[in-house]
Amino acid sequence: MSRWLPFPLLALALLGLWLLLWQSASPGALVTGVLVALPAAATLRTLDLQRGGLRRLRxxxxxxxxxxxxxxxxxxxxxxxxxxxxxxxxxxxxxxxxxxxxxxxxxxxxxxxxxxxxxxxxxxxxxxxxxxxxxxxxxxxxxxxxxxxxxxxxxxxxxxxx
Incomplete structure (x- = not known):
């Protein structure tokens, strides 16, 4: 799944945001959201993002x-x-x-x-x-x-x- 969609949580968040913006979970809004979220998340692969995060929270x-x-x-x-x-x-x-x-x-x-x-x-x-x-x-x-x-x-x- 990571080769096909390297950032699945981002794609899911984009889909959720799309549905919130449209204020609808209709089949049309869902399909359109998927068509927007999947390519948008997949394009981040080209950015060569560095894996990382917070080491210390203190x-x-x-x-x-x-x-x-x-x-x-x-x-x-x-x-x-x-x-x-x-x-x-x-x-x-x-x-x-x-x-x-x-x-x-x-x-x-x-x-x-x-x-x-x-x-x-x-x-x-x-x-x-x-x-x-x-x-x-x-x-x-x-x-x-x-x-x-x-x-x-x-x-x-x-x-x-x-």
Missing amino acids: PVPRLLAAVVVEVVRSNNAVARIILGLGGPGRRAGFVRVPLAMRSHAGLAALACILTATPGTVWVDWDEAEGTMLLHVLDMIGEDEWVRIVKERWERPLMEIFE
Whole structure:
């Protein structure tokens, strides 16, 4: 079954979502849902997805709490910058951050965290060098941003995913 349909749970979830969207389990909706779900799930085979998952769950609540605190803090900081209350000398810039993490799931989580945090955007990933390019609205110093990303985000994500 895995050669014919490598992601059966995804196909089932897509079918369920289709039926929920149509608000019907009629034979026509069911057939159409199968015709949509099976090819959609089968196309994921071409993505060469990495098998993986969560290694440790203990750091997850601490990481989620840190993300919420950082998003609130960053919202405040960005609002102050936009309103001109941030003081003079604020400048935006790019920082290249070397990462030790190689888990695709961990890197995706890091990208989501950084992009969801106001004032920072993950711009590029160089897999050969293991570095990411980060754009920051308030450049406090490249070394400081490298330290923040590695200590605050990369370390707990590596505990979770690697």
